[in-house]
Amino acid sequence: MRYLADLLTLTRLILSIILIAISFTGSPAENAFIIFLTAELTDTFDGTCARKWPFPKDKTPKYRKYAAQFDMVSDVLLAAGQVLFCTLQVNWIVGLIVIIYYTVICGVLEFILYGKLFGHPDNCTKNSLTNRNFPLAKKIVLTRRYLYTICLGIINAFILFATNWPDPVKYVLFAFGCSIFVFIWFFLRQRRKHVSRDAVDIEKKLTTTAKKSRKSS
Numbered sequence: 001m002r003y004l005a006d007l008l009t010l011t012r013l014i015l016s017i018i019l020i021a022i023s024f025t026g027s028p029a030e031n032a033f034i035i036f037l038t039a040e041l042t043d044t045f046d047g048t049c050a051r052k053w054p055f056p057k058d059k060t061p062k063y064r065k066y067a068a069q070f071d072m073v074s075d076v077l078l079a080a081g082q083v084l085f086c087t088l089q090v091n092w093i094v095g096l097i098v099i100i101y102y103t104v105i106c107g108v109l110e111f112i113l114y115g116k117l118f119g120h121p122d123n124c125t126k127n128s129l130t131n132r133n134f135p136l137a138k139k140i141v142l143t144r145r146y147l148y149t150i151c152l153g154i155i156n157a158f159i160l161f162a163t164n165w166p167d168p169v170k171y172v173l174f175a176f177g178c179s180i181f182v183f184i185w186f187f188l189r190q191r192r193k194h195v196s197r198d199a200v201d202i203e204k205k206l207t208t209t210a211k212k213s214r215k216s217s
Contacts, residue, residue, distance in 0.1 A: 005050035006067070008042040013074040015039040019081030023088050029162040032085045036156060039078050046071070079152065086155045090162045098151050109144055113137050153181050 019035045055064065063070075079102065087095025110117050115125030124130045130137045156177060161170055 001049070001053040002055050004053065005046045006064075008046035008049065009067075009071050009074055012039045012042040012046070012078060013070075015042075016074060016077035016081050020077065020084055023081060023085040026089065028164070029085075029090060029159050030165065032082070032089070033156070033159050033163060036078070036082050036159070043075065043078070079148075082152070082155050082159070086158055090158050094154065094158055098155060101147070101151060106144065106148075109140060113140060149181065153177065 015035050015038060019032060019039070022031055022035075050067075055061065083095050083098050083102065087099065107117065112129050113124070114130060115128035128137075129140070157174060160173055160177070163170065165173075
Protein backbone atom coordinates (compact mmCIF):
# COMPACT_ATOMS: atom_id res chain seq x y z
CA MET A 1 0.00 0.00 0.00
CA ARG A 2 2.97 2.31 0.50
CA TYR A 3 3.41 2.49 -3.28
CA LEU A 4 -0.26 3.29 -3.94
CA ALA A 5 0.25 7.07 -3.80
CA ASP A 6 3.12 6.84 -6.28
CA LEU A 7 1.08 4.61 -8.60
CA LEU A 8 -1.79 7.10 -8.53
CA THR A 9 0.54 9.97 -9.39
CA LEU A 10 2.10 7.90 -12.19
CA THR A 11 -1.39 7.11 -13.50
CA ARG A 12 -2.19 10.82 -13.57
CA LEU A 13 0.99 11.50 -15.52
CA ILE A 14 0.11 8.84 -18.11
CA LEU A 15 -3.47 10.08 -18.43
CA SER A 16 -2.19 13.65 -18.84
CA ILE A 17 0.03 12.58 -21.75
CA ILE A 18 -2.90 10.73 -23.33
CA LEU A 19 -5.10 13.82 -22.93
CA ILE A 20 -2.48 15.97 -24.65
CA ALA A 21 -2.19 13.43 -27.48
CA ILE A 22 -5.92 13.21 -28.19
CA SER A 23 -6.11 17.00 -28.34
CA PHE A 24 -4.45 16.76 -31.76
CA THR A 25 -6.45 13.80 -33.07
CA GLY A 26 -9.98 15.19 -32.98
CA SER A 27 -11.05 12.70 -30.34
CA PRO A 28 -14.60 13.12 -28.98
CA ALA A 29 -15.09 15.41 -26.02
CA GLU A 30 -16.47 12.44 -24.08
CA ASN A 31 -13.01 10.86 -24.02
CA ALA A 32 -11.35 14.04 -22.79
CA PHE A 33 -13.92 14.52 -20.04
CA ILE A 34 -13.60 10.93 -18.76
CA ILE A 35 -9.78 11.01 -18.88
CA PHE A 36 -9.64 14.29 -17.01
CA LEU A 37 -12.18 13.17 -14.41
CA THR A 38 -10.24 9.94 -13.78
CA ALA A 39 -6.96 11.85 -13.49
CA GLU A 40 -8.50 14.30 -11.03
CA LEU A 41 -9.63 11.40 -8.86
CA THR A 42 -6.02 10.19 -8.66
CA ASP A 43 -5.01 13.71 -7.64
CA THR A 44 -7.66 13.69 -4.92
CA PHE A 45 -6.46 10.48 -3.31
CA ASP A 46 -2.70 10.27 -3.85
CA GLY A 47 -1.92 12.75 -1.06
CA THR A 48 -4.27 10.97 1.33
CA CYS A 49 -2.64 7.63 0.55
CA ALA A 50 0.85 9.07 1.03
CA ARG A 51 -0.09 10.33 4.49
CA LYS A 52 -1.93 7.17 5.51
CA TRP A 53 0.75 4.72 4.34
CA PRO A 54 4.09 6.56 4.61
CA PHE A 55 7.46 4.94 4.01
CA PRO A 56 9.71 4.41 7.06
CA LYS A 57 12.59 6.87 6.94
CA ASP A 58 15.16 4.10 6.52
CA LYS A 59 13.17 2.45 3.69
CA THR A 60 12.11 5.46 1.64
CA PRO A 61 12.91 4.93 -2.08
CA LYS A 62 15.43 7.36 -3.55
CA TYR A 63 12.96 8.66 -6.11
CA ARG A 64 10.72 9.90 -3.28
CA LYS A 65 13.17 12.75 -2.87
CA TYR A 66 11.58 14.28 -5.96
CA ALA A 67 7.99 13.26 -5.15
CA ALA A 68 6.77 16.86 -4.77
CA GLN A 69 8.24 17.90 -8.12
CA PHE A 70 6.89 14.77 -9.82
CA ASP A 71 3.42 15.47 -8.44
CA MET A 72 3.57 19.09 -9.58
CA VAL A 73 4.69 18.17 -13.10
CA SER A 74 1.79 15.70 -13.33
CA ASP A 75 -0.65 18.43 -12.29
CA VAL A 76 0.81 20.89 -14.80
CA LEU A 77 0.60 18.38 -17.66
CA LEU A 78 -2.98 17.49 -16.76
CA ALA A 79 -4.04 21.14 -16.75
CA ALA A 80 -2.14 21.68 -20.01
CA GLY A 81 -3.89 18.71 -21.63
CA GLN A 82 -7.31 19.92 -20.56
CA VAL A 83 -6.73 23.48 -21.76
CA LEU A 84 -5.14 22.27 -25.01
CA PHE A 85 -8.14 20.06 -25.78
CA CYS A 86 -10.54 22.92 -25.10
CA THR A 87 -8.49 25.30 -27.27
CA LEU A 88 -8.14 22.97 -30.25
CA GLN A 89 -11.43 21.09 -30.12
CA VAL A 90 -14.05 23.10 -28.20
CA ASN A 91 -13.59 26.87 -27.77
CA TRP A 92 -10.29 28.48 -28.69
CA ILE A 93 -11.15 31.85 -27.09
CA VAL A 94 -11.76 30.38 -23.63
CA GLY A 95 -8.73 28.15 -24.02
CA LEU A 96 -6.50 31.05 -25.01
CA ILE A 97 -7.60 33.14 -22.02
CA VAL A 98 -6.77 30.31 -19.62
CA ILE A 99 -3.46 29.64 -21.36
CA ILE A 100 -2.44 33.27 -20.84
CA TYR A 101 -3.43 33.03 -17.19
CA TYR A 102 -1.51 29.79 -16.65
CA THR A 103 1.66 30.78 -18.49
CA VAL A 104 1.97 34.46 -17.63
CA ILE A 105 0.37 34.93 -14.23
CA CYS A 106 1.21 31.53 -12.74
CA GLY A 107 4.72 31.64 -14.20
CA VAL A 108 5.41 35.03 -12.65
CA LEU A 109 3.98 33.87 -9.32
CA GLU A 110 6.21 30.77 -9.38
CA PHE A 111 9.30 32.99 -9.64
CA ILE A 112 8.05 35.34 -6.94
CA LEU A 113 7.07 32.58 -4.53
CA TYR A 114 9.91 30.11 -5.04
CA GLY A 115 12.50 31.87 -7.19
CA LYS A 116 12.16 29.14 -9.83
CA LEU A 117 9.63 27.28 -11.96
CA PHE A 118 8.13 24.12 -10.45
CA GLY A 119 9.31 25.23 -7.03
CA HIS A 120 8.04 24.04 -3.67
CA PRO A 121 8.07 25.39 -0.11
CA ASP A 122 10.96 23.07 0.75
CA ASN A 123 12.76 23.73 -2.53
CA CYS A 124 13.06 27.48 -3.10
CA THR A 125 15.81 30.06 -3.37
CA LYS A 126 17.00 32.21 -0.45
CA ASN A 127 15.61 35.38 -2.00
CA SER A 128 12.18 33.90 -2.73
CA LEU A 129 9.10 35.37 -1.10
CA THR A 130 8.53 32.08 0.74
CA ASN A 131 11.73 32.62 2.71
CA ARG A 132 11.41 36.39 3.08
CA ASN A 133 7.73 36.70 3.98
CA PHE A 134 6.07 33.35 4.45
CA PRO A 135 2.61 34.60 5.63
CA LEU A 136 2.24 36.69 2.48
CA ALA A 137 3.49 33.83 0.29
CA LYS A 138 0.92 31.52 1.86
CA LYS A 139 -1.93 33.92 1.04
CA ILE A 140 -0.75 34.17 -2.57
CA VAL A 141 -0.53 30.38 -2.88
CA LEU A 142 -4.09 29.95 -1.61
CA THR A 143 -5.42 32.69 -3.91
CA ARG A 144 -3.70 31.09 -6.87
CA ARG A 145 -5.23 27.74 -5.95
CA TYR A 146 -8.71 29.29 -5.86
CA LEU A 147 -8.24 30.81 -9.32
CA TYR A 148 -6.69 27.59 -10.63
CA THR A 149 -9.71 25.61 -9.41
CA ILE A 150 -12.10 28.09 -11.02
CA CYS A 151 -10.27 27.82 -14.36
CA LEU A 152 -10.37 24.02 -14.22
CA GLY A 153 -14.09 24.12 -13.54
CA ILE A 154 -14.80 26.50 -16.42
CA ILE A 155 -12.74 24.50 -18.92
CA ASN A 156 -14.27 21.22 -17.79
CA ALA A 157 -17.78 22.66 -18.12
CA PHE A 158 -17.08 23.69 -21.73
CA ILE A 159 -15.76 20.21 -22.53
CA LEU A 160 -18.76 18.58 -20.82
CA PHE A 161 -21.32 20.56 -22.82
CA ALA A 162 -19.40 19.81 -26.03
CA THR A 163 -20.11 16.09 -25.59
CA ASN A 164 -22.91 14.26 -27.38
CA TRP A 165 -24.43 12.97 -24.16
CA PRO A 166 -28.14 13.70 -23.52
CA ASP A 167 -28.82 17.05 -21.87
CA PRO A 168 -30.09 15.49 -18.62
CA VAL A 169 -26.78 13.63 -18.26
CA LYS A 170 -24.84 16.82 -18.85
CA TYR A 171 -26.86 18.72 -16.24
CA VAL A 172 -26.45 15.96 -13.66
CA LEU A 173 -22.70 15.81 -14.26
CA PHE A 174 -22.50 19.59 -14.16
CA ALA A 175 -24.34 19.68 -10.82
CA PHE A 176 -22.04 16.95 -9.52
CA GLY A 177 -19.01 18.92 -10.68
CA CYS A 178 -20.29 22.07 -8.96
CA SER A 179 -20.72 20.16 -5.69
CA ILE A 180 -17.14 18.88 -6.00
CA PHE A 181 -15.98 22.44 -6.66
CA VAL A 182 -17.74 23.68 -3.51
CA PHE A 183 -16.12 20.88 -1.51
CA ILE A 184 -12.67 21.75 -2.89
CA TRP A 185 -13.27 25.44 -2.19
CA PHE A 186 -14.03 24.85 1.47
CA PHE A 187 -11.33 22.18 1.69
CA LEU A 188 -8.79 24.75 0.57
CA ARG A 189 -10.08 27.18 3.19
CA GLN A 190 -9.45 24.50 5.80
CA ARG A 191 -5.82 24.44 4.67
CA ARG A 192 -5.16 28.14 5.27
CA LYS A 193 -2.83 27.29 8.13
CA HIS A 194 -1.40 24.21 6.44
CA VAL A 195 -0.50 24.89 2.81
CA SER A 196 1.69 21.80 3.02
CA ARG A 197 3.55 19.95 5.73
CA ASP A 198 6.83 21.33 4.38
CA ALA A 199 5.48 24.87 4.40
CA VAL A 200 4.43 24.52 8.02
CA ASP A 201 7.97 23.46 8.91
CA ILE A 202 9.36 26.51 7.12
CA GLU A 203 6.94 28.79 8.95
CA LYS A 204 8.07 27.34 12.29
CA LYS A 205 11.73 27.85 11.37
CA LEU A 206 11.12 31.44 10.30
CA THR A 207 9.17 32.15 13.48
CA THR A 208 11.95 30.69 15.62
CA THR A 209 14.57 32.71 13.74
CA ALA A 210 12.55 35.92 14.17
CA LYS A 211 12.21 35.30 17.92
CA LYS A 212 15.95 34.72 18.27
CA SER A 213 16.67 37.92 16.35
CA ARG A 214 14.38 39.93 18.61
CA LYS A 215 15.99 38.47 21.74
CA SER A 216 19.53 39.18 20.53
CA SER A 217 18.61 42.77 19.68
